[in-house]
Amino acid sequence: MEMPSESAQESSALPNAASELHDSRLYINRELSWLEFNSRVLEEGLNPDVPLLERLKFLAIFSSNLDEFFMVRVSILKKKIASGITTSSGGDKMLPRDQYLTVTKRVHELVDELCRCLHEAVLPGLRENGIAIRDAEPLSPEQRDHLRDLFTREIFPVLTPLAIDLSHPFPHLLNGSSNLAVRLRRKKESRQLLAVVQLPSVLPRYVPVSSEDGDELVPIERIIRENIEALFPGMVVIDSFVFRVTRDADFDLDDYEEIKDLAEKIERQIRERRRGAATRLEIEAEAPLELVEFLREALDLETSDVYQVSAPVGLTGLFDVYHLAGHEELRDPPHVPRVASIIADASSVFSAIREGDILLHHPYDSFKPVVDFISAAADDPKVLAIKQTLYRTSSDSPIVGALKRAADQGKQVTALVELQARMDEERNIAWARELEKSGVHVVYGILGLKTHCKVCLVVRRDESKIHRYVHLSTGNYNPQTAQFYTDVGILTADEAFADDASALFNYLTGYGELPSWKRLIVAPSRLRSSLVEMIQAETALGPEGRIVAKINAVLEPSVIRALYAASQAGVRIDLICRGICALRPGVPGISDNIRVRSIIDRFLEHSRIYYFGNQGQPRVYLASADWMDRNLLRRIEIAVPIEDPLLRAQLIEILNVNLSDNVKAHELTATGQWNRVTPSEVTDETAPRVRAQQYLLRAAARNPVDPPLLPVDEALPFIVDERVSRKKLLKGIRKKRRAERETNS
Missing domain, CATH: 3.30.870.10 (Endonuclease Chain A)
Incomplete structure (x- = not known):
């Protein structure tokens, strides 16, 4: 295995008091620091004091985090290496090639630890508590019949076998998709052939089967494997192995002067990143070397980009297991967020805010007052205008619904939707277009800058006077993530904050010099x-x-x-x-x-x-x-x-x-x-x-x-x-x- 350069290894020596504050040894590499964060996530999966299903969730989070790491950070390193860049922009001054080699070595260590944890602790523990993933054990005749019928009715119609030979080039497999590599031959021939079958992402990864012993789940790849002959009639199937490809999902909008429609440009970039260059190959540990090498070369990957894993390939599917109904004893105790009395006892959210600033600490404090604040503004005839930033929100966002209602009622509604919120671009484009159809003024902010601040401004006529109410927060306007992200925000009628919020929206939606801020x-x-x-x-x-x-x-x-x-x-x-x-x-x-x-x-x-x-x-x-x-x-x-x-x-x-x-x-x-x-x-x-x-x-x-x-x-x-x-x-x-x-x- 290629090792990092000597300079990279020498830089690990600790600096001393005489060191300049620019000394590269005073800075920890960004990528390695992130991997240690993900290692701490993995440690929660290893922790026997954590309830079993929560441990499973942490393993799935670890895997999901790694997916994005390879889609973005590793892809950036690979592009730098391919471009011949031999300098580093980070304070640690670690070269791209050295970063790549050190990163992949550490990831292999973490993935090995993940597999051990899953097989030696979490899956056996779940089985003892009535949740079994039946990836290899014999099934009862009734279970086999049920799964065969399910395959015929719901799975087979969506499968497409893709032969690989001179007339069928290697397919461009979608980013994050799990696939079966099927080795087979004709009945009267010994020459091996290869085909690929993509596992259907529209179907659950784990299929429940009836059992008297608790919840039993069968991976969809097992169901397909045991019925694979239906896809290749007249052929002899030798074996099959699950593999998964991660691709470059990073994009940067450099030529802002050439962009005529930002939403359309981002949509094109999203389509392209689904087919970006491969950055990682995950494949079952039992796969033969010649198959692994064929896939690696077809994907133009290095040996260190290949991860042969004993765990199920594509562990984000374990979220399906985590969300099984019941088994509350295997989860963290439920939590009901608090609603502060100043809000609960007030005649309206606006009267509560006028009494004094309110701080909300989610998820200990309910996110409902924030939703109610925007919803009340939408429905209150005294409200004249609502201005709102949206960086990330939920798929069924009540906040978007409130903004649409407000516009339908003739209020002035402005939504600053950030189209470049990574991995949420498609959702935000869809929300932006839906809001526009309802009459909301939708803007995308300032080209070259992401709008990451979280601000909502409501303008209301109270009796004969105009009052402005503001919500300012560290977190997104997303009621779903507000249940498990810790964030703080304030609801305020402070005039200085209101002036700053107004100036901020005017700056982001129009033309003008940078404002002089009073408080922000x-x-x-x-x-x-x-x-x-x-x-x-x-x-x-x-x-x-x-x-x-x-x-x-x-x-x-x-x-x-x-x-x-x-x-x-x-x-x-x-x-x-x-x-x-x-x-x-x-x-x-x-x-x-x-x-x-x-x-x-x-x-x-x-x-x-x-x-x-x-x-x-x-x-x-x-x-x-x-x-x-x-x-x-x-x-x-x-x-x-x-x-x-x-x-x-x-x-x-x-x-x-x-x-x-x-x-x-x-x-x-x-x-x-x-x-x-x-x-x-x-x-x-x-x-x-x-x-x-x-x-x-x-x-x-x-x-x-x-x-x-x-x-x-x-x-x-x-x-x-x-x-x-x-x-x-x-x-x-x-x-x-x-x-x-x-x-x-």
Whole structure:
């Protein structure tokens, strides 16, 4: 196997305090950091403390994540190598070829671990609990008859055998499709022939069969294999093997001046990427070498691009197993999100917002108030206009339905639909056209910039005065993902926020100079420079400085260098980073005051919260942006300053709980390794087990209609800012809240 170059291997040596902050050894490679994130996802599948069906789900998520990694990141590396690029744009300066070799080696290790976990733990455990995948075991005569009938009625009609020979060239198999490679011969000949049969994606991957022993599922490839002769009458089928091709799905719209219709251009790109260059071949481990080599050469892949797996090929099909009815004992306990009393008890969502800003922390807080806010705006005759960004939404989006209703009623409705939301392009194009048909003004934003901020603006005539109501969030307007993504958002009638939201929409939909923002910090114009300035302000305070950020990725070089300089000045820095982190913490003299942790648990951590100590007057923001080049330089993003003491305390509470987690948290070392945190590493050996998401779930259950401020007698250490008396803060907030309720009543 080809090895990375000597320079790549030498760069693994740790830097020292004398190193320049541009030293490539201070930066972890982006692709390798992402793979370690996915390794932490896999670790949840390995964890015996996680319910069995949840473990299965994590394995399916791991596989789905890898699919996109090969479709986008590996394809980019391959294109760089093919173009002869011998430089690197990343801070680590790792060359494309070295990245590719190191990445594929690590992926092979992770896939082997996945297969072991599935076969040695998860599938046997499911079988013991009444869920069996019958991929090889004998079936009863009744089951065989049922499946044969099913094959004849529903499967056979959609199958197409594709011969491969001189007159039948190798077919261009669709991205992500699973296929059977069938070896066969004529009855009176010994020469082997080859054909391909694509497994029908329109049918379930696993077919239930009746059984007295629980749920039994048969893979569709087994059903086809056992009836394969029907596709090749008069032939002798020797054997067949499942394989799957992953293709380049990345596209970039470079020639913006030549684009006349953005939606049509993206649709063409989507069609092309289904047939992009192959980046990976997965095939059953039992497949003979000559077949593997034939497929590899036909797909123009390297040996390291081939993954012979003992697990079912295409593990995303396991989501079908996860969604089986019943078996609640094998899942996480159900969670009913809370609806805050300020909303639940109000005469309308608008009157609730006028009483004061409302912070929602999903999925602990229900996403329903957000849907109700937009739906009420659509149906309220006093509402004059609605302006809405849509980056990702659900397939049956009630928000899109509300916008259509509003337009039908004659309201001014504007929807900024981002057509380049990766893997959601087709859905967003369909929504855009459907909205246009209903009379919604649909715009696509600014060419060259993705609109990633999440903003909704409602203009309403209250009595004789115009009021504006705004929703600002870290997460998408997607009620489905809001059930398992953690995000924060605010509902506000603050005039400064309303002015900024209006200016933002006008900037995105029309022509004009960049606005002067009153409250929001907006990328790409100001967010990166503002972050660096706030980090530098803490740097000037030395050991009195404090920085905490909850984000999904840390990659932007100038931000990382500013954090290193702050650490050298003695500033204590905590980064709660779910995914990619190029920053290398714990390097003596450089980053020894920086701690990086990641939490992988039941919900996908997605919220972004920034905290800067600011000499005891903390600046706290919720934001749509991670600390990546693309977010800070190539997207429309917002950071929202939170000045209301109650809301700010809630955000600080979220940070504290995440910093206290000693069950699901991992910490990043200077060597790039992630180690699971234990109670002794948080405070002392007698510290209680703290699982952040479980802690917040319990808090929500105890306070079903109130914001998630935790009881003082169960308070965590107030980690973010020790100069604030947490007990005094919570007492004051509760007193203020009681007074407001008495006044309102």
